[in-house]
Structures are given as structure tokens and as C-alpha cells.
Amino acid sequence: MAEHLIVFFDVISFLAFLAAFVVLFRVPREGMGRSTRAFLQAALFIYILVVFSNVLEHSGITAALDPFEDYIEITFPLLFTFFLYTAMLRSEVGLRLISEKQFLYAIDMAEKRFQAFTEHTAALVFIKDADGRYLYSNREHGEFTGGSPNYRHAMKWPEELKRVLKEHDALALKTGKWLGEETVLDRNGQPCMFQVSKFRIPQEEGIFLIGGIAIDITEKQKLDQDRRRLATILEQLGEGVMVTETDGTIVFVNRAFEEIAGYSQKELIGQNSRILKSGRQDEKFYRELWDTVVAGRAWKGVMENRRKDGSFYHEQATIFPVRDETGAIIQYAAIMRDITRELEMEETIYQSQKLETIGQLVAGIAHDFNNILTAISGYSGLAISSLEPGSKVRSHVEKVRDAGERAAALTRSLLGFGRKQMIQPRVLDISEEIRKLESLAKRMIGEDIELVLKLGKEIPPVFADPTQIDQVLMNLLVNSRDAIHDAKNGGERKIIIETSEAELDESYVNTHVGSTVGPHVLLNVTDTGKGIPVDIQLKIFEPFYTTKKSGLGTGLGLATVYGIVKQNNGSIFLYSEEGQGATFKIYWPVYQPEGMVSEIRKEFPMDNSAIRGDGVILIVEDEESVLSTARAVLETAGYTILEAESAEKALEMMESYEGPLDLLFTDIVMPGMNGMQLAEKLSEMRPGLKTLYASGYSEAVLEQRGLQGLDASLLLKPYSQGELTRRIQNLLNQER
Structure with a gap:
């Protein structure tokens, strides 16, 4: 009975599979893929053979195994699997056969969605064949090219550009995709940079199309170039630049800042700006600085910081807040210039100017002091000449003379500092x-x-x-x-x-x-x-x-x-x-003969022995003590003396004086008319008149006052009686 039942099921299964086979072969081609159809047809055919052989077997050819158990273990799983698959297939096919219009409608909607996406995107979308002919392009692509995707102006592109584009197409076909940047010409012939993604689209067996999406990055490239240019400028800037977060954490420094602070960029990034504090500014200084920048204002000033090696440096800094598009402060930036050397130079210049000023003051004082020393030296010399050697009074006067000589040496030192000392180079x-x-x-x-x-x-x-x-x-x-x-x-x-x-x-x-x-x-x-x-x-x-x-x-x-x-x-x-x-x-x-300017004057030593002579000498001196000393020395030496307290009085005297005049001995710098102007006017009145000038100033100072060309006719104060009489004798002995 069991065997008959199995045979009955086998027969029913055979008839059912045969019906499914017929139905399967009637499914329209467009309802199923070619590979799926071939697989199911082969599976059904094989299974029908298996079932048919099973019917023959259970008809009495074989009885070694339990027929029902064999069927359950082998036939039923296959039968169940096939019926399930057939039911799913039949359901899909049925739906497709019944809803063919809905199917076509879905395809139409999908195409419309694709069109809507490509036509409203800012990217350029295109499809072309392996030869580069465009099969599809969106509206953005058309606006860029100025018309048909197979635009005429592309034919005018440089051959090198065409060659590069073809190479990119070939890589996409070969590898399945290509991603990179391409530069093409727009409708006006202007170059534009695109980020392009090209990919392979399978068509028929062995035939592929090229799809592509291109995004215009021309403006982005310009921004990137500007950003790189700005970065280059920051690196090449002579001033140091530092950027910190709002909490003071350093996020950027340029090369100049590295050189100023002595730290490398790697050592500074992530550190707090407090690493640079010198400790030479108090907390009030930093509090005012931070209050200023936190309030959104720029701080400008000079601060002293510490380098990596521990040395200190001064910097002129401008610190200001960096804001985002909403106006919120997100960072702080500082531009700094090392002014250490400048401050040192300023201090040096200041000291130099101060010394120059002191030198001028000292020279002026020395000039007045020389007038006093001239009287001391002259009168002490006269007194010594009139006193007996070895007398106690003469000894006292000699000490006065010696003190005057020491004072004269001190005056020469002062003139040396003030650069007013006469020299013989x-x-x-x-x-x-x-x-x-x-x-x-x-x-x-x-x-x-x-x-x-x-x-x-x-x-x-x-x-x-x-x-x-x-x-x-x-x-x-x-x-x-x-x-x-x-x-x-x-x-x-x-x-x-x-x-x-x-x-x-x-x-x-x-x-x-x-x-x-x-x-x-x-x-x-x-x-x-x-x-x-x-x-x-x-x-x-x-x-x-x-x-x-x-x-x-x-x-x-x-x-x-x-x-x-x-x-x-x-x-x-x-x-x-x-x-x-x-x-x-x-x-x-180093000595350079050409253009050398010198102040060659001989400084005669102090000499107390006067040289006698004869002749008439006009002494013009505004300092009464110097005038009286010179008069006493020259009268003692045998000269006849005329005197005047100013150049104007000397001229007035000479207009009425008709006697002889051998030499004019005059101070140079006097109130009103100076000694050189006086000598010029007297030379007109008395041609050949010899002149000896006296001054407590050096020739350099006299030249600054417009008094130059004195040659060897200048006697520096203080002078001794011997020095004065020797210079006068030398002038008078010269041939007229």
C-alpha cells in the first residue's frame, strides 16, 4: 500500500512539475533575466527526470530500502524547494504580466527622477561613447559649453589638452573609474579647473560607455592659491607672527618668530604663550593687555620676552582678536618685531649725542678757563722775573705758576675730550x-x-x-x-x-x-x-x-x-x-693723502723766559684780565703798547692815530666785530700790517663759526710770556 502511495505522489509531482515547466517557458522575455531563465529551465528538466526515474524504481525494480523513507529524505526537500521557488517566480511573473503598465510607468518615473537630478545639479553630468562622442549631457554642461555637447569650440582646443582628456577616458574604460582634475576651456575660451569623476557603464557584451560628473573648482583653486600665497607671505615676512587660541595656546608661528624666540615651530605649537614671559613685566601689564584684546580691541606696545636660551629681547608688538563670520572672537593674533638692537642703537646714539653736548660745554668752559690761566701764567711769570732767585716770595710765586701749568694741562685734557685740542698730525x-x-x-x-x-x-x-x-x-x-x-x-x-x-x-x-x-x-x-x-x-x-x-x-x-x-x-x-x-x-x-684735512698747529711748551724786542703793538682783547696781562708782558719785553677793549674801539683809535704800528695782537671771538674782520679793515688802512690772533677755541670751532684760514698766526690760550714774545718776534722778523 505504501509503495502505491509513493507512486501516486510521484505521478502527481511529475504532472505538477510538467505544468510548471510549461508555464516557465511561457514567461515573456522581458519579465526575467536570461541567466535566471536558463537556470530554472535546466533545474526543472533535471528534476522531472529524477521524479520519472523514481516512479520506475518504485514500480518494483528496487526494494532494498524503505521506499517511503527514501522519498522523504531525498525527494521531498527537492520538491518543497522547487514549489517554493516556483511560487515566488510565478507570483513575480504574474504580477509583471498583470501590471505591465505599472512596470512601464515605474521605468518612466525612474527616468524622470534621473533627469530631475541631473538637470538641477550644479555639476556637469555627461555620458559618452568610447570615441568621445557625447550621448547625454545635462543643462549645466550645455551652459558651460555653449550649446550641443559635441560643441564646435572643443575642436579648437589645443591638441595637448585633447590628448590629456583622451588619456583620462582610456583609464576610466580600462580600470573602471578615474578621479582627478581637468582643465578645459569654457564657451569664451577661458580655462576652468574641474574635479572630475569618470566611470565605466556596461552596455552590450564587451561594449562600455563613459559616464562622468565634473564639479567646477576654479574659484576654489583661486582661493587655495590665495591661501598658499598668504602662507608664503607669512613665512617670508620679516616680522614674527603668532596665532593662539582664546586660552593662549599657540597654534601657529612663522619662521621669523622662530628666529626671534629661538624655538622651533614644533616646540611652540600646543604650548601656552606664557612660555615666552620674561618676568620683567608685572601682572598689571599683562592684565591690561588681556583686558584690551578680550574687549575686541588691538593692543600695541613694547614688551620684553625671554628666548629659549634664556636671553631677553624687546619686541614691538600688535596683538588683536580674530573673529569668525558671526563676529565672535575665536583666536588672537600677534605681529611682533624684534627691536632689541634698535634700542641698543638708540641708547648708543643718545650717549654719543650726550657726549657731544658735554664736549661742547666743556670746550666753552675751557675757553673761559684759559683766559683766567693766561692772567695767572702771565702775572706769575712777570713776578718771578722781578724777584731775586732763592727768595721765599719767589718760591711762592713759582708754586702759583706751577699750579697754573697743571690747570692748563687739565684744560688741554678737557679740550681733548671735546675734540677741540690743537694737534700736530x-x-x-x-x-x-x-x-x-x-x-x-x-x-x-x-x-x-x-x-x-x-x-x-x-x-x-x-x-x-x-x-x-x-x-x-x-x-x-x-x-x-x-x-x-x-x-x-x-x-x-x-x-x-x-x-x-x-x-x-x-x-x-x-x-x-x-x-x-x-x-x-x-x-x-x-x-x-x-x-x-x-x-x-x-x-x-x-x-x-x-x-x-x-x-x-x-x-x-x-x-x-x-x-x-x-x-x-x-x-x-x-x-x-x-x-x-x-x-x-x-x-x-688709514692714511689717504688726497683730501686729508688736518689741524696742524704746534703747541709751544710753557716758557717763562720772555724774549725782548721793540716795536708798536696794538692789543685788542675783550677780557680785561687777559688784556692787562698781555700788556704787562709785552711792555716788560720792550714793546710799545696800544690797547682797545673791542674791535670797534680799535678802529676808532686807528682813525686818529698817525704813529707807527708794527703788529696787531687780537682776540678772535669778541662781541660785535670779530678779530679777523678787524684785521681786514686795519690792513686796508695800513697795508702790510702783521697780525697775531689769540683764542681759547681751536681752529675746528673757529671754522664752525666761519673763521678759517688762520694758518700759523694763531696762539692758543693760555700762553706763557715766552711763548707770546717768541711768536711776536718771529712775525716781526719776517720779510714784509
């Missing part, structure tokens, strides 16, 4: 001058200090007064000796004097106030003393400034050195650190 070798002073220098500094000479050979000559060279060297040696004695550190006790050639260029001159471009001879004096603190270095060339104990220094040594160097168009600089000794560098211009 000549061409000389500084190294040779130093060798002449070596033995004297060793005795002066003492045996406990080693003197080392490192003098250059065949260095070029300079144009200088050898006495001034000696004066400069001795003052520097005394300064170094005292610095070594003050050190008391038990270390090396040495003074080194060096000479060499030096060429000063523009870069050096621009950073060293007072120096000049050109060849120089460098004189270095270095000691191992206690060094000079920074706050004192700016004052050491000031007259009367000294750090020595009372009575141990006049404060004029380095001031005199400074004045002498400047008078000879040289420059002097100090390099010193406290506890590390000091080096004075003096740059003396």
Missing part, C-alpha cells in the same frame, strides 16, 4: 709708536702685570699726532692696570695690545654708531681685570665719571681717549662682561 705707523712706548708702559703697569704685544707687520700708516697716540695708549693702560688690581681674583694678570688691518663695510657701520666705511687700523687693548658692568659701560666715556675712590682718578682718562679718537675721525667700542675682563677696540682711519 703726521703719517706714522701705530705699531712702531707702541714699540717706542713698551718700556715706559711696563714700568707704569708694574712688574706684577704681564704686557703682551701682538703688533701687526706692514700694516698701513695712519695720519695722527704721535703725542695723542701716546696719550690714548697710556690712558687705556692705566685703566686696564687699575681694573686688574681691583679684580683680586688671583687669576691671570695680563694686558694685551694688538694692531691689525680692518676693513669696515656698510653692514658693520650700520650697527656701530660713529664708525665709517673703509680701511682702518685696529688697535685692541685687552685686560684680564674685573670687567665692566653693563650699566656702567654707557657712562665710562663721560668726563669726570669714575668708579675709583676719591682722589684716585679725575674721570678724564677715557673721556680724553674718546675725544682724541673722534677728533681723528676714528671710532672706539668697548666689549666687556663682568668678571671677564674688557677689550677696547679703536678703529683708526
Whole structure:
């Protein structure tokens, strides 16, 4: 009975599968894919054969196995699977057959959605064949090209551009996609940059189309270029730039800021700006700064910060808030310029100007002082001449004269600082001058200090007064000796004097106030003393400034050195650190014969012995004490004296005076008419009249006042009676 039942089911299954097979083969082609149809047809055919063979088997050919169990284990799963698949297929096919209109409607809607998307997007959308002919393009593409997708103007594109585009198409066909940038020409021939995505679209067997979407990035590229240009400018900017978050965290610094602060960008990014604080500004300073920028205003000012190496620097800074499009403050930016060197230069210039002003003041004082010394020297000389040698009174007067001479030496030092000292320069070798002073220098500094000479050979000559060279060297040696004695550190006790050639260029001159471009001879004096603190270095060339104990220094040594160097168009600089000794560098211009301007005058020594003579001399002097001294000296020497207190009175006198006149002895700078104007008018009245000028000013000052060309007819105050009478005799003995 069971076998008959199985056969019955097999027959029913066979008939059902046969019906499904027929239905399957009647499904329209458009209702199912070709691969799916072939698979189902083959499966049904095989299954019908299996069922048919099973019917034969259960008809009595085989009985070894339990027929019903075999059917359940093998046939039923296949039957169930097939019926399920057939039901799903039949349901889909049925729906498609019944709803063909709905199917076509869905396709139409899908096409409309595609059109709506492509026509309203800002991107260029296109489809073209493998030869580059456009099969579809959206409206944006048409507006860009100016018409049909196969636009005529593309034919005018450069061949290189066409070749590149074809290469991109070929890569898309070969690999399935290509993504990159393309530059094409718009309808007006202007180049435009696009971000392009090209992809392969399968068509028939072995045939593919090229689809593409292109987004115009021309403006973006311009913005990127502007951004890169701005970044380049920031990197090449000479000023430092720093950007921080609102909490002070550093997010950007440029190269100039790295150079200023000494940190690398990597070391600064992520750090708080407090890393740069020097501690030399109080909290009030920073609070005012932050209050300003937090309130949305820019802060401008000077601050002192600390570099990575611990050194300090001053910067001129502008700090301002950075806002977003809503106006909210999102960051802070700072533009900074290192002005450390500028401040140092300003201080140097200030000191130079101060010394110049002091020099002018000192020169004026020395001029007045010279008038007083002239009277002291003259009257003391006259008194000594009239007193018996060895007398007590004469001894007292000689001490007065000696004090006057010391005062005159002090005055010359003041004039040296003020660059008003008369000099007698000549061409000389500084190294040779130093060798002449070596033995004297060793005795002066003492045996406990080693003197080392490192003098250059065949260095070029300079144009200088050898006495001034000696004066400069001795003052520097005394300064170094005292610095070594003050050190008391038990270390090396040495003074080194060096000479060499030096060429000063523009870069050096621009950073060293007072120096000049050109060849120089460098004189270095270095000691191992206690060094000079920074706050004192700016004052050491000031007259009367000294750090020595009372009575141990006049404060004029380095001031005199400074004045002498400047008078000879040289420059002097100090390099010193406290506890590390000091080096004075003096740059003396090399002798250049052409265009040399000198103040060649001979300073006669004080001489108390007057030289007698005869003749009539007119003395014109506005300072009564000087006038009376000159009159007394010259009358004692045998001359007949006429005198006047001004140039105007002298002219009035000469208009009525008909007697002889051999020489005019006149002060140069006087109220009203000066001595040179007086001499000119008297020469018209008395041709051939000889003139001797006197002044407490140097020729340099006189030239500034428009009084030049005095040649050898100038006598500097204070002068001795011997000096005055000798100069007058020399002039009177000259042939008319």
C-alpha cells in the first residue's frame, strides 16, 4: 500500500512539475533575466527526470530500502524547494504580466527622477561613447559649453589638452573609474579647473560607455592659491607672527618668530604663550593687555620676552582678536618685531649725542678757563722775573705758576675730550709708536702685570699726532692696570695690545654708531681685570665719571681717549662682561693723502723766559684780565703798547692815530666785530700790517663759526710770556 502511495505522489509531482515547466517557458522575455531563465529551465528538466526515474524504481525494480523513507529524505526537500521557488517566480511573473503598465510607468518615473537630478545639479553630468562622442549631457554642461555637447569650440582646443582628456577616458574604460582634475576651456575660451569623476557603464557584451560628473573648482583653486600665497607671505615676512587660541595656546608661528624666540615651530605649537614671559613685566601689564584684546580691541606696545636660551629681547608688538563670520572672537593674533638692537642703537646714539653736548660745554668752559690761566701764567711769570732767585716770595710765586701749568694741562685734557685740542698730525705707523712706548708702559703697569704685544707687520700708516697716540695708549693702560688690581681674583694678570688691518663695510657701520666705511687700523687693548658692568659701560666715556675712590682718578682718562679718537675721525667700542675682563677696540682711519684735512698747529711748551724786542703793538682783547696781562708782558719785553677793549674801539683809535704800528695782537671771538674782520679793515688802512690772533677755541670751532684760514698766526690760550714774545718776534722778523 505504501509503495502505491509513493507512486501516486510521484505521478502527481511529475504532472505538477510538467505544468510548471510549461508555464516557465511561457514567461515573456522581458519579465526575467536570461541567466535566471536558463537556470530554472535546466533545474526543472533535471528534476522531472529524477521524479520519472523514481516512479520506475518504485514500480518494483528496487526494494532494498524503505521506499517511503527514501522519498522523504531525498525527494521531498527537492520538491518543497522547487514549489517554493516556483511560487515566488510565478507570483513575480504574474504580477509583471498583470501590471505591465505599472512596470512601464515605474521605468518612466525612474527616468524622470534621473533627469530631475541631473538637470538641477550644479555639476556637469555627461555620458559618452568610447570615441568621445557625447550621448547625454545635462543643462549645466550645455551652459558651460555653449550649446550641443559635441560643441564646435572643443575642436579648437589645443591638441595637448585633447590628448590629456583622451588619456583620462582610456583609464576610466580600462580600470573602471578615474578621479582627478581637468582643465578645459569654457564657451569664451577661458580655462576652468574641474574635479572630475569618470566611470565605466556596461552596455552590450564587451561594449562600455563613459559616464562622468565634473564639479567646477576654479574659484576654489583661486582661493587655495590665495591661501598658499598668504602662507608664503607669512613665512617670508620679516616680522614674527603668532596665532593662539582664546586660552593662549599657540597654534601657529612663522619662521621669523622662530628666529626671534629661538624655538622651533614644533616646540611652540600646543604650548601656552606664557612660555615666552620674561618676568620683567608685572601682572598689571599683562592684565591690561588681556583686558584690551578680550574687549575686541588691538593692543600695541613694547614688551620684553625671554628666548629659549634664556636671553631677553624687546619686541614691538600688535596683538588683536580674530573673529569668525558671526563676529565672535575665536583666536588672537600677534605681529611682533624684534627691536632689541634698535634700542641698543638708540641708547648708543643718545650717549654719543650726550657726549657731544658735554664736549661742547666743556670746550666753552675751557675757553673761559684759559683766559683766567693766561692772567695767572702771565702775572706769575712777570713776578718771578722781578724777584731775586732763592727768595721765599719767589718760591711762592713759582708754586702759583706751577699750579697754573697743571690747570692748563687739565684744560688741554678737557679740550681733548671735546675734540677741540690743537694737534700736530703726521703719517706714522701705530705699531712702531707702541714699540717706542713698551718700556715706559711696563714700568707704569708694574712688574706684577704681564704686557703682551701682538703688533701687526706692514700694516698701513695712519695720519695722527704721535703725542695723542701716546696719550690714548697710556690712558687705556692705566685703566686696564687699575681694573686688574681691583679684580683680586688671583687669576691671570695680563694686558694685551694688538694692531691689525680692518676693513669696515656698510653692514658693520650700520650697527656701530660713529664708525665709517673703509680701511682702518685696529688697535685692541685687552685686560684680564674685573670687567665692566653693563650699566656702567654707557657712562665710562663721560668726563669726570669714575668708579675709583676719591682722589684716585679725575674721570678724564677715557673721556680724553674718546675725544682724541673722534677728533681723528676714528671710532672706539668697548666689549666687556663682568668678571671677564674688557677689550677696547679703536678703529683708526688709514692714511689717504688726497683730501686729508688736518689741524696742524704746534703747541709751544710753557716758557717763562720772555724774549725782548721793540716795536708798536696794538692789543685788542675783550677780557680785561687777559688784556692787562698781555700788556704787562709785552711792555716788560720792550714793546710799545696800544690797547682797545673791542674791535670797534680799535678802529676808532686807528682813525686818529698817525704813529707807527708794527703788529696787531687780537682776540678772535669778541662781541660785535670779530678779530679777523678787524684785521681786514686795519690792513686796508695800513697795508702790510702783521697780525697775531689769540683764542681759547681751536681752529675746528673757529671754522664752525666761519673763521678759517688762520694758518700759523694763531696762539692758543693760555700762553706763557715766552711763548707770546717768541711768536711776536718771529712775525716781526719776517720779510714784509
